[in-house]
Amino acid sequence: xxxxxxxxxxxxxxxxxxxxxxxxxxxxxxxxxxxxxxxxxxxxxxxxxxxxxxxxxxxxxxxxxxxxxxxxxxxxxxxxxxxxxxxxxxxxxxxxxxxxxxxxxxxxxxxxxxxxxxxxxxxxxxxxxxxxxxxxxxxxxxxxxxxxxxxxxxxxxxxxxxxxxxxxxxxxxxxxxxxxxxxxxxxxxxxxxxxxxxxxxxxxxxxxxxxx
Amino acid sequence: xxxxxxxxxxxxxxxxxxxxxxxxxxxxxxxxxxxxxxxxxxxxxxxxxxxxxxxxxxxxxxxxxxxxxxxxxxxxxxxxxxxxxxxxxxxxxxxxxxxxxxxxxxxxxxxxxxxxxxxxxx
Numbered sequence: 001x002x003x004x005x006x007x008x009x010x011x012x013x014x015x016x017x018x019x020x021x022x023x024x025x026x027x028x029x030x031x032x033x034x035x036x037x038x039x040x041x042x043x044x045x046x047x048x049x050x051x052x053x054x055x056x057x058x059x060x061x062x063x064x065x066x067x068x069x070x071x072x073x074x075x076x077x078x079x080x081x082x083x084x085x086x087x088x089x090x091x092x093x094x095x096x097x098x099x100x101x102x103x104x105x106x107x108x109x110x111x112x113x114x115x116x117x118x119x120x121x122x123x124x125x126x127x128x129x130x131x132x133x134x135x136x137x138x139x140x141x142x143x144x145x146x147x148x149x150x151x152x153x154x155x156x157x158x159x160x161x162x163x164x165x166x167x168x169x170x171x172x173x174x175x176x177x178x179x180x181x182x183x184x185x186x187x188x189x190x191x192x193x194x195x196x197x198x199x200x201x202x203x204x205x206x207x208x209x210x211x212x
Numbered sequence: 213x214x215x216x217x218x219x220x221x222x223x224x225x226x227x228x229x230x231x232x233x234x235x236x237x238x239x240x241x242x243x244x245x246x247x248x249x250x251x252x253x254x255x256x257x258x259x260x261x262x263x264x265x266x267x268x269x270x271x272x273x274x275x276x277x278x279x280x281x282x283x284x285x286x287x288x289x290x291x292x293x294x295x296x297x298x299x300x301x302x303x304x305x306x307x308x309x310x311x312x313x314x315x316x317x318x319x320x321x322x323x324x325x326x327x328x329x330x331x332x333x334x
Contacts, residue, residue, distance in 0.1 A: 100305055108303055112315035117323025120286070124327055136274065139257060142265040149328060151271035156324035158279020160317045165280065166229055166287035167313055178232065181225075181291050182309065189297035 011045065011072060012036040014085040015065050018194070020092045027051045029071075032063055032089040041076060048075065053093055061091040062202040088202060090194055120159065217251060224288030226281070279324075286320065 014034045021027060029035065030046035037045055048071060050063060065088060069081045124130065133155070137148035167180050179187075221227060227247070231237050256262075290296070300309050 098304075100303070100308075104303060105305060105308070108299070109312065109315045112312060113319040113322075116316040116319030117326070120320045120323045121327045121331065123286075124324070130328075130332060133275075135258070135261075137268070137271060139262060140264055140266055140270055140274070141268045142263045143268075147328065147332065148271065150268050151275040152328040153325065154272045154275035155279035155282075156321050156328065158276040158281075159283040159286070159324055160321040161276070162280035162283020162285075163287040163313070163317045163320060164283075165233060166226075166284045166291070181229065182296055182313070185291060185294065186297045186300070186309075189294070189301070 009038070009078060010080045010082055011041075011076075012082045012084060013065070013068060013072075015063070015068070015083070015087065015089045017086055018090045018092060020094050021053055023053055023055070023093055023095060025053050027053065027063075027091065029068065032091065033068065037079070041079070044075075045072065048072070051091070053091075057093060058201075059093045059095055060197050060201050061093065062198060063089045063091060064202055088198055090197060218247075220285075221247065224285055224292060226284045226288055229284065229288070283320065290316065 012035070013029075016032055016034070019027075019032055021031070027050045028046065029048040029050055032050060035042065035045050050068065050071070051061065053061070065083045065086075069083060072079065072081050133148050133151050134145065137143070137145050137151055167182050227240070227243050231240055231243065296309055296312065299312065305312070
């Protein structure tokens with residue numbers, strides 16, 4: 001009986017990884033964590049105010065699980081709080097999103113286009129691709145040809161095909177359902193950014209860093 | 213030289229990518245042989261200058277395959293340098309990365325065609 005009673009007095013919380021909020025939102029416990037508790041306190045726990053987003057906050061706020069535990073213990077001194085999963089939640093304040101400027105986008109597009117064209121031409125010059133193509137052409141046909149376009153035009157389209165295959169995108173359509181290397185790369189980059197803000201924006205971890 | 217070639221292939225991950233796309237992980241040792249035989253064949257070809265006197269149309273699949281391979285190397289290099297995640301985050305177009313990739317893809321095709329058909333003559 002005691003055991004059951006003890007279990008009923010436990011609150012399990014699991015912090016969410018990333019939460020997006022609007023400026024001036026109030027953040028409640030249910031927004032940043034999943035909660036399991038006994039029925040009577042569940043709805044009050046869900047509406048426990050955790051933070052009010054204000055202008056002083058930058059666009060990243062870190063809520064540490066210890067702070068949440070402290071708040072719950074203050075409200076309900078008898079409950080035991082069990083934290084499972086990530087030790088903090090990253091709150092991203094979605095400031096008014098400036099619309100992406102199309103002119104800037106076009107500039108970047110043009111930059112990539114020209115840069116890509118120039119790099120492949122430099123590469124071809126660097127490795128004497130023209131001479132190699134001429135030799136391959138002669139090897140196969142026995143004829144001399146200064147411009148072996150029959151080899152070179154498929155080669156040029158193959159370049160694009162190879163890149164699309166590698167990135168697994170045929171324009172918008174995917175070849176199979178696995179994430180492309182690019183999506184994995186984006187994910188890894190986001191993880192590194194998260195790791196950085198967890199250590200550097202979290203006041204609790206900063207305190208320890210400042211001491212020594 | 214051989215070690216450098218293999219290291220290049222490993223770092224850019226072209227073969228893993230191809231096996232992943234075609235789901236042929238079990239055949240990977242045959243792909244190793246393809247690379248080794250290709251390297252040896254290329255070396256022999258460049259040293260001995262054999263001539264086969266066949267039709268010129270065989271150069272079409274050879275050119276396409278050569279281009280695809282170089283394209284995958286180029287894509288692997290772009291990816292290894294982590295260009296897109298940083299760029300997309302900077303100019304905040306996470307949802308339009310595909311259009312940026314197409315800039316590079318079309319740039320590669322256009323640059324290459326321009327070089328073979330016009331630039332060479334200058």
